[in-house]
Amino acid sequence: MTVRTRFAPSPTGFLHVGGARTALFCYLQARAAGGIFILRIEDTDLERSTPESVQAILDGMDWLGLDYDEGPFYQTQRFDRYAEVTRRLLDEGKAYHCYCSKERLEDLREEQMAQGLKPRYDGLCRDREDTPKGVKPVVRFRNPRDGVVSWDDRVRGPITISNDELDDLIIARPDGSPTYNFTVVVDDADMAVSLVIRGDDHINNTPRQINIYEALGAALPEFAHVPMILGDDGARLSKRHGAVSVLQYRDDGYLPQALTNYLVRLGWSHGDQEVFSREEMVAAFDIANVNRKAAAFDSDKLDWLNQHYMRSLPAAEVARHLRWHFEKAGIDPESGPGLEALIGVQADRVKTLREMVDASRVFYEDFGDYDAGAAKKHLRPVAEPVMRALGNSLEDLARWEPESLDQAIRGVAGELEVGMGKVAQPLRVALTGTAASPSIDKTLWLTGRERSLRRIERALQFILARAAAGA
């Protein structure tokens, strides 16, 4: 039997890291078995579902490289099917109409809570014979009253829940629209899903769903409930606390390879291995080895992985993503050094592509004022002869390459009998406006000859003006 997994988000918000990890697990488990990965959009909540959220989910999946084999299916397009199955359960006596008002149900719940009982429907309409007029009924599933429901969770191990903990859940509202626990079962059965991987907040729904499967006479899938992800501080992720769209990570300059690698290692491991290519993940991943406890999201480790991938992925691949960030920042990549060369120099120095853009802007556009502290410290009168010597030496340099540039600068330092620091730092400020940049030869190389000479001249004028003002 081929493995069929599915990721079934509801489009009531963006795709956050918890959902992304669940999707990744579903994807990997299917790929590992040569199976099928299905995407299903659970949009039965018309109130809260939005087209924007659907798009955000699709874009997120796409950015992460989680390609699905079937779908996306939309539950709103399957209402006829749900109605058909509801009809069948009604006909077979496996479901019944319930005329209880919301008010009565609320009172019942309160009363049970007050008595220290677990609130659940008391079954008033379960064996009702009459049909009250003027009330549109809901449809309830006739849950077994005795016995237990057990399953062997692929992550949690054996779980057993007694049927007397359960009640007759509503599967269709008065207007006929179906509810979650019912649509999930109908869809997973229809789509022949063999392994349901989802967040562990669904553990409590599982026994209800198993009962519905049995009422339907459908084959039971396996279940795997993965723990949720906590925020940096160990607190639960929520909309207002740490839960951000995976697309935010894209915008912040993370590579999808880094995020998926980070996510796969959250709650799962394979010996001491930290870095996994997609192929390695597929080969090594097994949902059964996923941990049971919730894991806290550590952005420092994500940063480390991101830098690792910026350095180790083929430069062309990194450049593809970097170009996107250049465009987003409004910088023309053609107005400076080639992106692959830039990555070769900058990847060691930044954690994200966005930082790389910020740190590299100076190679593509003119900068404004010098950093005050850096200028004060390095663009002093003593630097005047250094600037002049550099200008002369670099103007006619045969090859504008890091190696020859390094030689030229060392030549200037030797000639003036000063240390490298006395030459490199003023030059660095002259070229970038700041006291920190790649090694000085690389900085010159990336800046380019014309732009470098212009900036050396500008620094010289700055030093002279300052000397004049000070004198």
Add this chain to the structure above:
RNA sequence: GCUCCCUUCGUCUAGCGGUCCAGGACGCUGCCCUCUCAAGGCAGAAACACGAGUUCGAUUCUCGUAGGGAGCGCCA
């Protein structure tokens, strides 16, 4: 309140009765390298929640306790 679930360094984890005075990674600290900032190299601090069992022997098995989480909707 009731039901279910979870518990190894700050964080992610290895461990599946002796190999563990607990290993790796991120982060942190120190040193080295050095034209700045990084990167890199080396070294270091840092954990089995607690209590009973079972056993010759428990991080590993069982049961409690404590702490944490989830669910209990005509939301998904």
